[in-house]
Amino acid sequence: MKVFLLVVAAGFVVAGCGEVAAFAGGSGPREFGRAETAFNIGDKRVAESSGLAPSYRVSETYFTHNDSGDSARFFRFDLKGAVKNEYRVTNAKNVDWEDMATAKLNGVPYVFLGDIGDNSKRRKSIFVYRVPEPDGTARDVSADATYELTYPNGPQNAETLIVHPKTGDIYVISKSTGDSQVYVLSSPKAGGKYTLKQLGKFRVGGFIKESRRVTGGAFSPDGRHVVVRTYMGAYEFPVKSAGAEWWKEEPRKIRTNFDNQGEAITYSLNGSELYTTSEFSPCQVSRIAILGKDAL
Numbered sequence: 001m002k003v004f005l006l007v008v009a010a011g012f013v014v015a016g017c018g019e020v021a022a023f024a025g026g027s028g029p030r031e032f033g034r035a036e037t038a039f040n041i042g043d044k045r046v047a048e049s050s051g052l053a054p055s056y057r058v059s060e061t062y063f064t065h066n067d068s069g070d071s072a073r074f075f076r077f078d079l080k081g082a083v084k085n086e087y088r089v090t091n092a093k094n095v096d097w098e099d100m101a102t103a104k105l106n107g108v109p110y111v112f113l114g115d116i117g118d119n120s121k122r123r124k125s126i127f128v129y130r131v132p133e134p135d136g137t138a139r140d141v142s143a144d145a146t147y148e149l150t151y152p153n154g155p156q157n158a159e160t161l162i163v164h165p166k167t168g169d170i171y172v173i174s175k176s177t178g179d180s181q182v183y184v185l186s187s188p189k190a191g192g193k194y195t196l197k198q199l200g201k202f203r204v205g206g207f208i209k210e211s212r213r214v215t216g217g218a219f220s221p222d223g224r225h226v227v228v229r230t231y232m233g234a235y236e237f238p239v240k241s242a243g244a245e246w247w248k249e250e251p252r253k254i255r256t257n258f259d260n261q262g263e264a265i266t267y268s269l270n271g272s273e274l275y276t277t278s279e280f281s282p283c284q285v286s287r288i289a290i291l292g293k294d295a296l
Helices: 005-018
Strands: 036-041 049-054 061-066 073-078 083-089 097-105 108-115 126-132 145-150 158-163 170-174 180-185 192-195 197-202 216-219 225-229 234-238 252-254 262-267 273-278 283-291
Touching (some): 049 216, 097 262
Parallel strands (some): 049 097, 097 158
Antiparallel strands (some): 216 225
16 A cells, blocks of 8 residues: 655665665575566556566466555556456456466466455455466456455455465565564465464564565466565565465565555566566566575
């Protein structure tokens, strides 16, 4: 959701002067290249990109969706910034879509759409829609599973949805200037009403509050890393085994590009790059190369 850009911009100036060391590459051979603007999405339909995920069915394309205020739809775009498809989800609503994920489960690729935003912390439940990934010709699509989720400790505001690419576990991470709370719905077999399980918490960022607000995230396609981003940087956690408590690990710190109201981040399907988007139009898409061998 919107923040005061002047505050965020000022935070970047301070970060550039006094927090550069905080974004240095982590230990081990896995390192990250310099963030660079890859291209812009000029299509005015993409007015407030809030989620980002790679396509399994159409190579070198990605999905994104807008924040609250739009209809229940998402888009596919290519690596030149051209929007190739608009998909309307006929059996979903967009109260406050904040993030998305893709995963290939039992050989079937899916798009997960997270209607999880709640700035006022008043929603009795949130929703995640699972849509079988459409091809490049479809227009109207339907969710084959709708997960209505409640928190075990009352309403939370969240902007991060991640889905384990092997197990299908659905994680929701709260957005806060303090600790980020981690919740999970483990391997749901069908849509329905569920209570999320609270797993733990972590904290990233520094003394500037925008550096602590987690606004997006993703699992790597092999399930061995989790990346989360804030308005001022990104952090990658190692996932050492299936079911591991990754949020307890020391994350590597990644310097992101200056994305105006940046809220989305994802891996490329081959795991060699990170991409981020901006909520402004035209939408800036930035790329970060992942260098070196896997340290796990």
